[in-house]
Amino acid sequence: MSLAPVLRTPRQRSARFALTAAAATMTVLTAAGCATSPAKSGHTDASGGASGSGKKIQVVAAENFWGSIASQLGGSHVDVTSIITSPDTDPHDYEPTAGNARTVSGARYAIVNGIGYDAWADKLLSTNPGSDRTELKVGDLVGLKPGGNPHRWYSPRDVHRVIEKITADYKKIDPAGAAYFDQRKTAFETKTLAPYTRLVSGIKSKYAGTPIGASESIVTPLSKDLGLKMLTPDTFLNAMNEGADPSAKDKATIDQQIKKKQIKVYVYNSQNSTPDVQAQVKEAKAQGIPVVTVTETLAPAGASFQQWQTGQLRDLERSLAKATGK
Known part of the structure; x- marks a missing residue:
């Protein structure tokens, strides 16, 4: 997968929680009438009826990777709107619009990532309370609070936990559709996600224990579930995720890991690229270390969750095979 990098300044993510919370409140309360409509998910079931029929569960997802899954699990019984849909949008620093607020206020079911990743979404939910709205916060589901690694859609184990929870919530909201939702879940897990x-x-099974390096902490949940050995210091990965300056010690450690080929593959988030990261990518390529590109949100924007993740996993598998000779 080849994607043009979307550059962020190193400080773009720092202090994001205070800034986005304030921005969310100001925008939601004052921007009425000037917002564009939120994007609808492109993964609804072909048998679905017209949007807004009143018979569907109105679902809002803060990010399109969760929205894609929610739409496929719900099929013709749901109408899913994802707020973050563009690969060029940083979910950490997104500023909600009045249109987003209206979508949330009219939703019967809301899915947010949590763990400090989308604090603006929490603000939208609290500003637009719904007495009958069911809310799924992925961080709460997997038992992580702000400060933990928020990138749970890169954990196959947590993805399946989210699938279970969404299906269970759909069945509670629409008991008459329980059998339909069970069928959707079974087909999604056994066929679509196969x-x-x-x-x-x-x-x-083939590459567990293989040492790899990465540009930021988005890769950590995936590497753990795949059994790969992450050599990049956690302090560097977390600093890059938070938009902080990495330490000279960490940069020197990574430089040595690359120059001595201690890592077999370097995994690079093209949506968070700084001069330090670009230098690492360049050096890894110079040393003949395969570089795998990943993104934070669906790329291209119209892809399904499984198309996006499968493409990246295939790239990783090919790179591991090349690097190890297995």
Whole structure:
């Protein structure tokens, strides 16, 4: 997968919680009438009726990777709107619009990532309370609070936990559709996600223990579930995720890991690229270390969750094979 990098300044993410909370409040309360409509998910079931029929569960997802899953699990019984849909948008620093607020206020079911990743979404929910709205916060589901690694859609284990929870919530909201939702879940996990599941299992069984490096902490949940050995210092990965300056010690450690080929593959988030990261990518390529590109949100924007993740996993598998000769 080849994607043009979307550059962020190193400080773009720092202090984001205070700034986005304030921006969310100001925008939601004052921007009425000037917002564009939120994007609808492109993954609804072909048998679905007209949007807004009143018979569907109105669902809002803060990010399109969760929205894609929610739409496929709900099929013709749901109408899903994802707020973050563009690969060029940083979910950490997004400023909600009045249109987003209206979407949230009219939703019967809301899905946010949590763990400090989308604090603006929490603000939207609290500003637009719904007495009958069911809310799924992925961080709460997996038992992580702000400060933990928020990138749970890169954990295959947590993805399946989210699938279970969304299905259970749909059945509570629409008990008459319980059998339909069970069928959707079974088909999604056993057929739709089958290539994804096979890749996860195959990489783990063949390459577990292989040392890799990465540009930021988005890769950590995936590397753990795949059994890969992350050599990049956690302090560097977290600093890059938070937009902080990495330490000279960490940069020197990574430089040595690359120059001595202690890592077999370097995994690079193209949506968070700084001069330090670009230098690492360049050096890794110069040393003949395969570089795998990943993104934070669906790329291209119209892809499904499984298309996006499967493409990236295949790139990783090919790179591991090239690097190890297995």
